Amino acid sequence: MNQFLAGGILRNLLAGMVAVVMAVVMVPVTAQDQKAEALKMDRSKILSQPGVFGVFTTYKWLPEWYELPLSERMDYVSRVMELIKKHEDSVLVDVYLTAGLGGRSDFFFRIHSLELAKVQTFLREFRQTAIGKHVEVLDTLIGVTKPLNYITKERLPELYAGLASATYTGDVPRYAIVIPVKKSAEWWNLSFDQRLVEMKAHTLSTLGYMGSIKRKLYHSTGLDDADFITYFETSDLIAFNNLLTSLASIPENRYHVRWGDPITLGTILGPEKVVRVLAE
């Protein structure tokens, strides 16, 4: 049989199948969801454990997006929310709005998972949605969480205690900032003790800001073109500017070959806001 003919038949067959299967599959969705509910990851655990992968992926709307009527866009965002729900047993997805603030980007996802391949599965399905077809990927950062390696209880009990007791006391944070970091060969060739001295100074610089700024660290060496992804949440951007100026003023800064480039600043979209705000 001619391959092109075969292709045609294959196409028709598959097209028909898809229609049938989709009709059938509609029913058990809730059942499947219930199971997902049972399995879904505990947010507070996933955000505090080591060994969790974090993927930051930044998008820009294609110009066509703005041509769609608002109702259609809201509908499309709703589908993405369903997709997020569908995958909630394997990936935890947060959405941030960068439009107007984050350079050329419009929004980004922060996705946590114990398995990087699950993040890929989610993102591939996302690209198949109407929204996924209306965006351009600008950037992707990949990191993994690890236990604290410098400021430990044994090594620096006082500083560790300071860190442990310094808790966030601000409002629910409205802004998130993502800053990739790459350090020079000189940094990595320092002895552990030399790096410990610098990280002590680093930690001291941050202590005073921990009441108003949350932070989280991902290790990236070899997974993307950074060594770390530093993630911050705050409602007080002036305090944040002071913190970063303070971090610029310690010797550790001499070892940065990348610090930002880009810095991505966005507003945090709670699940209840995503559909309305992202679609607008």
Place this chain on the structure above:
Amino acid sequence: MNQFLAGGILRNLLAGMVAVVMAVVMVPVTAQDQKAEALKMDRSKILSQPGVFGVFTTYKWLPEWYELPLSERMDYVSRVMELIKKHEDSVLVDVYLTAGLGGRSDFFFRIHSLELAKVQTFLREFRQTAIGKHVEVLDTLIGVTKPLNYITKERLPELYAGLASATYTGDVPRYAIVIPVKKSAEWWNLSFDQRLVEMKAHTLSTLGYMGSIKRKLYHSTGLDDADFITYFETSDLIAFNNLLTSLASIPENRYHVRWGDPITLGTILGPEKVVRVLAE
């Protein structure tokens, strides 16, 4: 009900709704405006206070823009002016024309607000306008104003007095120039007193130009990929070239890792000119 069908119905319903609501909303605009008028920010205050966010966002027309008839373009610009008016209680928007002068860009906004999220709200609504759909975002810079931190009355009374008495005596400025600045780790690791010495030299270099050049400083560290946004207004570009050459010739310049890149030069569009000039 099938979601695709639901999408269709939802779309129609919402589309109808939007039409109705917009018709209704148009009427009370003046009422709403009056309230806004009462609340709207005092321009001279917002431009002189610390703690004010400044966002610079640069645009390029998509090729389709030039295909629209002039009347339609003027109409579209008018809508943006209405949007600016609508938001005037929370954001102060200035418009600058860079077409032909500012690299690939065509115009930029400088937006001031006490709250960065309000700037995002305005810019998202802007993207929904006919103009917002005909532009590409080239760049965004974010900074915040702070009190003078080097040349204070207590520390350097004479220089401070010199600054205070040096007032702009030129014509209404026609040109604005935006220059992002990033300083090296070496700079930030200097002691405050060492940096003070350099900033004294910096200030002395500028004193002679303050009659013909206005300037304003925004702090950016951690908010975007610069440390400062320096903003200038002048009608005397030769004096400006002399000032910048003078600033290049002092030791502070050794600590610049970014100075411009890009420098953006535009003409200042007073509100009365925006519609005609931007649309043309």
Place this chain on the structure above:
Amino acid sequence: MNQFLAGGILRNLLAGMVAVVMAVVMVPVTAQDQKAEALKMDRSKILSQPGVFGVFTTYKWLPEWYELPLSERMDYVSRVMELIKKHEDSVLVDVYLTAGLGGRSDFFFRIHSLELAKVQTFLREFRQTAIGKHVEVLDTLIGVTKPLNYITKERLPELYAGLASATYTGDVPRYAIVIPVKKSAEWWNLSFDQRLVEMKAHTLSTLGYMGSIKRKLYHSTGLDDADFITYFETSDLIAFNNLLTSLASIPENRYHVRWGDPITLGTILGPEKVVRVLAE
């Protein structure tokens, strides 16, 4: 109904269908295939010999791709699989999925051949396929395999033995990482013995990871803008992050002028998975 909710069941059904239909379509190809079968390269040989060219070429789907129905896309991927089969006597093609993980890219090929021109012939025919018409080339890296030049049996018998006995004991690797490397003029101007000292330290840093990470080296100087292409396979990305951090911490890192930029991380698609996964 949402087709993504139905993903699991749909996938299984389609996978079965494709197997059947492909079996049908394959019929007229057999004669030609048998000849190819006889000539085709021995995979394990080609992957272990010196003098073999390796080309890494990274693609991004054009937006139109996502508009095609799934059945059509699966059909198109099948054609590429046939093309790979057609050329199997001269090129060995591996496919990797980077969508969601590898920056802006969606997938990449790693192609081995004894003759670089054969790779070009294959890639030109690939560009003529429906898929080739729906992708943009993002990057190409070209290298060639060579015998070990530092750690040889004669020179460093113990280390050589360590390398020889350290075999991969992990699961079938799920991830591949490609990292281009360029070394400074200072490196290349070191004496051979000085470089040998550094490469000994390099090798010692890697020994402990060889049970969980596979690696392969291609020489690129003059063939593209890197000196080496380093290729890794693993299922343990945390071990991989540790290995690369370890390699950052030895003096050799001081001689890197390029290390990544970009790092490309993808999942390995075995032949049985390519059609289904790539098309989705």
Place this chain on the structure above:
Amino acid sequence: MNQFLAGGILRNLLAGMVAVVMAVVMVPVTAQDQKAEALKMDRSKILSQPGVFGVFTTYKWLPEWYELPLSERMDYVSRVMELIKKHEDSVLVDVYLTAGLGGRSDFFFRIHSLELAKVQTFLREFRQTAIGKHVEVLDTLIGVTKPLNYITKERLPELYAGLASATYTGDVPRYAIVIPVKKSAEWWNLSFDQRLVEMKAHTLSTLGYMGSIKRKLYHSTGLDDADFITYFETSDLIAFNNLLTSLASIPENRYHVRWGDPITLGTILGPEKVVRVLAE
């Protein structure tokens, strides 16, 4: 039949035609022209005075341009010539063809004016023409002419005399080259006398080439991302290559942080050639 083989004859015929038709079209313009004629700037003055702004703006045809019939393109170029004429009392426009030579660009304008805003006005009207709608802006450089600041009559009478007596003796120049220059903080922090030493060496390197190469300098610090725009005209590109190699070989070159990037080389289009050559 291949239209390019016919190029020579076709060109001659068309050139004649255009002359005739343009003569016809020009009639109703004369009154307006006469006024312009009276006001228009003196070319030799504007090219020799200090305090004159020079804007270099580089364009690339959009792919659609090549789809237009030649006659239409010639018509469109004629309109631009009329626009240039219309503005001749405020801006002096030169046109250069870079197609095939200047990287990705196709042509550039060099525009002189006593007022930068007038250049913007002209360029905005240009963007409204049919040609302006068929181009993409690649780059813009802005500078201003100033009196000689190093080699003056008082300071270095002999060298000054050498410069004054070295006049261009070559053919009408066919090529123009534009090279932006940025100098390091180290340069600008040298004392004036140290810089004078270097500029003396610079000038001595150029003296021997002034018979075959014309040059002109624009100061850019603060107006764009360069410190200078150096502009050259010549018919002897080998001499030009020798001159630039000679300038690379003096200490001043150690202070270049940008020298070119891009260098733009084009052929000079006299007014009589613009319509025919640019449109082709």
Place this chain on the structure above:
Amino acid sequence: MNQFLAGGILRNLLAGMVAVVMAVVMVPVTAQDQKAEALKMDRSKILSQPGVFGVFTTYKWLPEWYELPLSERMDYVSRVMELIKKHEDSVLVDVYLTAGLGGRSDFFFRIHSLELAKVQTFLREFRQTAIGKHVEVLDTLIGVTKPLNYITKERLPELYAGLASATYTGDVPRYAIVIPVKKSAEWWNLSFDQRLVEMKAHTLSTLGYMGSIKRKLYHSTGLDDADFITYFETSDLIAFNNLLTSLASIPENRYHVRWGDPITLGTILGPEKVVRVLAE
């Protein structure tokens, strides 16, 4: 007369004229060709003389190209071959296929001429062809050949003799590699004798490869953003990788500020192959 009306009439007149003239011109093509034949440049002379300009211009197919039927594409390539023939008295054009190997590019031209303006004329006519309308220009390099300036018979008779006697003995080369080179201010500020020492080492490193690798040098300083274009032909890419590694290992490499970036590798298309291979 209204200019727009005049435009319309002009358009119609010219459109008619072109049709007529093109029909007429068809006939004398062969006559014109015969004259060209007589004048055409001697390939071996043009490739060995100093004072010859070399332009390297790299292209990428626009996506539309792949949509055209093969017969149409072959026809279009044939037209380009005719154009090359038409200009053979002034420019010598070689074609190279980089698709799949040369980063994002698909093919490049190397064009020699005694006059740079002739190259521009050819390339402008090329852009008017159907192929020229289906490509994007990625890069252009411009250089000129000069007599050997370091290794001369008088200065280094032995090395010169070595160079003279080392002739290419390999197969007809299948691959070409283009590597732009830029050297630092430190290099250019070395004395001639110091540079001679380095170039002696350079030449000694290459001698052993001259049997398998051909090379040619173009000087670019001031003509584009490189100092040299180095061009190589070979059938032995492993030897080429060894040669370039060898050149990386001598002190001269310390003076490279650009070496490649990009390196462009392509297969050499003899005239008999261009139409078939380029069109495919």
